[in-house]
Amino acid sequence: MNLDYKNGLLYTSITLTYQGKSAVIEQVIVDTGAAQTLISADAVFDLGIYATPHDELIW
Numbered sequence: 001m002n003l004d005y006k007n008g009l010l011y012t013s014i015t016l017t018y019q020g021k022s023a024v025i026e027q028v029i030v031d032t033g034a035a036q037t038l039i040s041a042d043a044v045f046d047l048g049i050y051a052t053p054h055d056e057l058i059w
Contacts, residue, residue: 003030018047 004011010030016023016039025043036058041051 016044016047018044018049021047023047 001012011027012030013024013026014028016025023044023046025039041049044050
């Protein structure tokens, strides 16, 4: 894993794989204090990951 330190934040890239398709998401901020991770729907749409009416939303 490659980490870059810029403007006081840690950045990395991640690779997501879903049903045999992969996508690399660049410039992901590493937040070690976060209770959850948020990934933009735009970043995973091409993998076939999208929201449905049955998904649970967490506020």
